[in-house]
Amino acid sequence: MNAYLGVDIGSISTKGVIINDDNQILASYYLWTKGNPIEAVKTLIRELEKQVSKQKLHIIGVGTTGSARKLIGTMLNANIVKNEITAHAIGTLSLYPDVKTIFEIGGQDSKIILIEDGVVVDYAMNTLCAAGTGAFLSSQANRLGVPVEEFGKIALTSKNPTKIAARCTVFAESDLVHKAQMGYKKEDIIAGLCKSVVSNYLNNVGKGKKIKAPIIFQGGVSKNIGVKKAFEEEVGCNVTVDKNGHLMGALGVAILSKKAPLMTNFQFSITDDNFETKGVECNRCSNHCEIICVSKNKKLIDAWGNRCSNGDIMSKQR
Amino acid sequence: MKEERIISFPHLGDYYIPIKFLLNKLTKLKVMESPPITKKTIDLGSKYSPDFVCVPFKYNLGNFIETLENGANVLIQAGGGCRYGYYAEVQEKILKDLGYHFEFYTLVNSDRITPRSLYQTFKKIDSKIPLYKMLYYAPLTILMIRYMDNIDDLIRKNIGFEKLKNSFLTLKKEMLDSFTHCKGYCSLTKRYFTYKKKFKNLEIEKPENCLKVGIIGELYTSMEPFSSYFLEKELASMNIEIKRFTNVSYLLYQKRLERKKNLRYIEKYCKYTIGADGMDNIYRAKYLIDQSYDGIIHIKPFGCTPEIGAIPIIRKVCQDGKMPIIYFSFDSQTSETGIKTRLEAFYDMLKIKKG
Numbered sequence: 001m002n003a004y005l006g007v008d009i010g011s012i013s014t015k016g017v018i019i020n021d022d023n024q025i026l027a028s029y030y031l032w033t034k035g036n037p038i039e040a041v042k043t044l045i046r047e048l049e050k051q052v053s054k055q056k057l058h059i060i061g062v063g064t065t066g067s068a069r070k071l072i073g074t075m076l077n078a079n080i081v082k083n084e085i086t087a088h089a090i091g092t093l094s095l096y097p098d099v100k101t102i103f104e105i106g107g108q109d110s111k112i113i114l115i116e117d118g119v120v121v122d123y124a125m126n127t128l129c130a131a132g133t134g135a136f137l138s139s140q141a142n143r144l145g146v147p148v149e150e151f152g153k154i155a156l157t158s159k160n161p162t163k164i165a166a167r168c169t170v171f172a173e174s175d176l177v178h179k180a181q182m183g184y185k186k187e188d189i190i191a192g193l194c195k196s197v198v199s200n201y202l203n204n205v206g207k208g209k210k211i212k213a214p215i216i217f218q219g220g221v222s223k224n225i226g227v228k229k230a231f232e233e234e235v236g237c238n239v240t241v242d243k244n245g246h247l248m249g250a251l252g253v254a255i256l257s258k259k260a261p262l263m264t265n266f267q268f269s270i271t272d273d274n275f276e277t278k279g280v281e282c283n284r285c286s287n288h289c290e291i292i293c294v295s296k297n298k299k300l301i302d303a304w305g306n307r308c309s310n311g312d313i314m315s316k317q318r
Numbered sequence: 319m320k321e322e323r324i325i326s327f328p329h330l331g332d333y334y335i336p337i338k339f340l341l342n343k344l345t346k347l348k349v350m351e352s353p354p355i356t357k358k359t360i361d362l363g364s365k366y367s368p369d370f371v372c373v374p375f376k377y378n379l380g381n382f383i384e385t386l387e388n389g390a391n392v393l394i395q396a397g398g399g400c401r402y403g404y405y406a407e408v409q410e411k412i413l414k415d416l417g418y419h420f421e422f423y424t425l426v427n428s429d430r431i432t433p434r435s436l437y438q439t440f441k442k443i444d445s446k447i448p449l450y451k452m453l454y455y456a457p458l459t460i461l462m463i464r465y466m467d468n469i470d471d472l473i474r475k476n477i478g479f480e481k482l483k484n485s486f487l488t489l490k491k492e493m494l495d496s497f498t499h500c501k502g503y504c505s506l507t508k509r510y511f512t513y514k515k516k517f518k519n520l521e522i523e524k525p526e527n528c529l530k531v532g533i534i535g536e537l538y539t540s541m542e543p544f545s546s547y548f549l550e551k552e553l554a555s556m557n558i559e560i561k562r563f564t565n566v567s568y569l570l571y572q573k574r575l576e577r578k579k580n581l582r583y584i585e586k587y588c589k590y591t592i593g594a595d596g597m598d599n600i601y602r603a604k605y606l607i608d609q610s611y612d613g614i615i616h617i618k619p620f621g622c623t624p625e626i627g628a629i630p631i632i633r634k635v636c637q638d639g640k641m642p643i644i645y646f647s648f649d650s651q652t653s654e655t656g657i658k659t660r661l662e663a664f665y666d667m668l669k670i671k672k673g
Binding site for chain 1: 353356357358359548630633640642655656658659660662663666667670671
């Protein structure tokens with residue numbers, strides 16, 4: 001049976017799905033990237049293989065997305081490497097064809113995608129600042145000594161959320177410390193944090209955008225029921241969170257790989273290969289480009305990062 | 319013996335060619351262009367600039383430092399209707415504080431640049447410049463700039479579809495080289511038409527309904543490719559036809575001539591000029607909508623006040639016209655990956671929308 005693999009390698013977590021021709025998810029897995037995308041993807045592939053080992057699958061398309069998409073795309077010999085905005089839109093649209101707005105809050109980025117008649121018409125992504133993203137929430141959970149997974153549940157128990165300055169991570173953090181020292185209850189502070197994530201998101205990423213229902217909320221932070229509730233209060237309508245919400249990027253890029261030309265020759269045994277990356281500074285001009293070289297079993301397979309042809313390592317290899 | 323005077327100026331795209339041409343013809347000074355902009359330029363510039371100044375200031379300062387290191391001792395700087403108007407004074411002070419010795423001249427001392435004021439400034443640089451030379455070569459240079467801009471418009475329309483990689487840029491380089499050797503109006507015009515023909519004859523594969531995108535925004539980031547991380551090159555590699563309005567010809571005379579007409583065109587949205595190119599960009603957004611372009615890219619340096627003022631109005635114009643628009647803010651610390659991701663997504667959006 002033909003199948004397609006989609007991998008979404010984010011800053012915090014790595015997600016992968018295997019789908020069949022009807023876009024049904026045959027296998028999926030989710031793990032922390034832990035700053036090592038190559039290892040994370042190897043673990044991911046092993047786990048996915050376990051889940052589908054009973055079926056005779058022939059993977060004929062591989063797609064990658066997320067911030068490490070290029071690296072992993074090279075590693076897996078992907079036939080499509082797509083940005084996460086398009087991937088998320090395609091993935092979500094395959095499950096919810098009539099969606100109008102997608103909220104997505106991930107580890108380090110947050111985006112809003114507006115859709116009309118099944119076509120993306122506008123989008124925005126946070127710039128410059130990671131305030132109000134998953135990384136912020138998990139570092140604050142750490143500070144409060146609460147596992148981030150339970151954040152949402154605790155937030156729901158609060159009756160009187162504390163107001164927390166939301167504009168900037170650093171200010172929010174000092175405000176949070178201040179409120180804790182003042183003697184505010186922990187659950188109120190946590191609920192306040194969830195609210196601050198939402199108001200930050202709507203004021204920065206969602207600024208000037210017309211938000212229309214139905215709304216889908218996804219990305220790692222969507223697992224936080226407290227943030228979901230805060231969103232519903234703020235926008236005044238129901239916000240849907242899919243149980244596979246975290247997989248939408250991977251699903252989207254798997255679907256895209258179906259349409260892309262050039263089917264790849266993907267084998268699960270790729271996990272046995274040795275991949276190495278090396279950053280080299282090119283000294284041929286004063287741009288000093290940092291060139292990333294990727295080698296597979298000690299053989300250079302790709303390099304990028306050069307601004308001009310001086311640093312074009314690959315063409316010299318050939 | 320007196321030290322040789324070497325004159326230099328900051329970079330702005332390819333415009334160093336006509337500026338060098340003019341200075342060579344007018345003055346007896348040795349003309350030296352600053353080294354091409356690289357990461358080192360912006361690193362140097364940022365190191366000695368106030369952190370929150372807009373990014374063209376940092377590029378200019380980096381250019382000055384590099385060229386002073388190479389031996390230049392006479393610097394010129396222009397100015398304009400926004401913070402650009404203060405660049406010269408602040409940069410002169412920073413460079414003097416760094417211990418460099420040089421003469422510094424500002425071409426635009428007030429909001430108005432007139433042939434008379436320009437001549438007076440040049441007189442200060444080199445008192446022996448005869449008026450007739452000025453009257454001959456200044457318009458010739460402006461004509462050269464105009465020809466360059468015309469060719470650039472042509473290139474932007476077609477470069478995304480070239481059959482032979484780099485054919486446009488190679489020919490452009492050849493043309494610019496030929497321009498510097500022209501002797502007068504006749505020879506310049508002759509060269510222009512020869513090359514225009516050559517450009518038209520370059521082979522392209524352009525589909526009927528290709529994507530067309532307009533670039534609007536602040537002048538420096540529009541005109542200096544390095545500062546926008548080679549945005550136009552990136553767009554060309556996606557097979558997009560590009561329209562860009564800002565060029566030196568526009569700033570020199572077109573802007574002033576078209577002001578009233580443009581204001582009338584957008585009177586529903588904006589009734590007076592809002593500094594620098596703010597109003598012009600609102601006009602351009604409206605124009606691109608009416609010409610049924612597929613998308614607009616608005617670029618500016620981080621903290622560019624006139625553009626910040628224009629953005630909410632542009633947003634309204636685009637909402638009314640259902641025009642996809644994306645905004646980029648460039649700084650010395652902008653992440654290139656972030657720009658690429660957004661640009662790619664923008665391209666996908668336009669492509670899917672167009673079908």
